[in-house]
Amino acid sequence: MTTIRKPVSVGIIGWPVSHSRSPLIHNYWIAKYGLSGNYSRLPIDPADNFETKIRDLVDRDFQGANVTIPHKEAAFAVSDELDSMAQKLGAVNLLSFEAGKIIGRNTDGYGFMAHLEAAASRYFNSDFKRKTVCLLGAGGATRAILAALADHGFELIHLCNRTRARAEEIAHLGAPSQVKIFDWEHRDLALEDAGLLINTTSLGMAGGLALDICLKGLSDDAIVYDIIYTPLETDLLKQAKARELLALDGLGMLLHQAVPSFEVWFGVRPDVTSDLYDLLVADLVGV
Ligand code: ATR
Numbered sequence: 416m417t418t419i420r421k422p423v424s425v426g427i428i429g430w431p432v433s434h435s436r437s438p439l440i441h442n443y444w445i446a447k448y449g450l451s452g453n454y455s456r457l458p459i460d461p462a463d464n465f466e467t468k469i470r471d472l473v474d475r476d477f478q479g480a481n482v483t484i485p486h487k488e489a490a491f492a493v494s495d496e497l498d499s500m501a502q503k504l505g506a507v508n509l510l511s512f513e514a515g516k517i518i519g520r521n522t523d524g525y526g527f528m529a530h531l532e533a534a535a536s537r538y539f540n541s542d543f544k545r546k547t548v549c550l551l552g553a554g555g556a557t558r559a560i561l562a563a564l565a566d567h568g569f570e571l572i573h574l575c576n577r578t579r580a581r582a583e584e585i586a587h588l589g590a591p592s593q594v595k596i597f598d599w600e601h602r603d604l605a606l607e608d609a610g611l612l613i614n615t616t617s618l619g620m621a622g623g624l625a626l627d628i629c630l631k632g633l634s635d636d637a638i639v640y641d642i643i644y645t646p647l648e649t650d651l652l653k654q655a656k657a658r659e660l661l662a663l664d665g666l667g668m669l670l671h672q673a674v675p676s677f678e679v680w681f682g683v684r685p686d687v688t689s690d691l692y693d694l695l696v697a698d699l700v701g702v
Pocket of ligand 1: 552554556557577581615
């Protein structure tokens with residue numbers, strides 16, 4: 416007897432969520448794998464009771480949701496069970512409703528690392544993880560990336576943020592890697608001989624301030640990663656390409672962090688393909 420699976424209802428919770436590309440990614444995979452379901456935008460006003468809104472989704476037979484700003488901490492608080500990364504970060508970006516329980520996970524750091532490994536596999540020898548990583552920023556994305564770097568055995572991380580105290584607050588997430596904190600005005604020193612430079616600040620975003628940094632000190636085979644994807648090619652990545660360094664944009668992280676969500680809800684592990692990347696690039700044109 417064949418079991419007919421009921422359509423899967425999932426979506427993205429945030430405020431605002433109108434800009435989110437997640438519906439494009441997940442609905443592309445739903446169509447590609449011939450599945451039945453829909454991924455929608457689920458705005459939740461921060462003034463509303465978050466838990467009530469989540470219970471309402473459970474009652475409406477949703478299977479789960481992704482969670483973005485400003486609700487990742489509220490999603491953590493509402494979860495009955497958490498994966499180790501969500502526990503470590505105190506933030507949840509993936510909810511699944513399973514057998515009456517709310518399960519919270521965090522896939523942001525996974526998305527970064529999966530993209531890095533896929534795009535830069537030839538760099539992933541033992542020497543690479545021994546080189547310095549220079550990480551700029553101290554926000555939510557920084558926390559996830561710092562924890563992922565530590566989990567993957569990168570030995571030395573130079574953490575550099577405009578507000579030094581915010582860097583100090585999150586440094587413990589880099590354990591057992593060694594984390595050294597640099598003042599913002601010393602960012603050129605922080606990247607000296609680094610094999611990987613990651614920008615997680617908002618500097619370089621379309622319509623915002625530029626990231627003023629000199630890449631001269633980077634190792635000759637360094638990778639430069641900017642988690643920004645509007646624009647796709649930030650000034651930082653232009654500078655990296657001018658030095659013939661591998662330059663990676665934030666679209667890959669967005670695509671890869673979606674993979675475990677889709678797998679949890681639909682039971683199919685989707686592929687991140689160039690077709691999907693191109694679809695998002697086309698959607699971003701003009702942003
Ligand atoms: P997230 O969205 O990842 O949670 P966020 O909290 O919005 O990030 O933080 C944005 C990052 O960009 C922060 O590291 C911020 O530095 P501060 O911690 O000092 O606020 C950084 N940032 C924003 N504007 C900046 C500027 N003009 N110069 C340097 N850093 C800046």
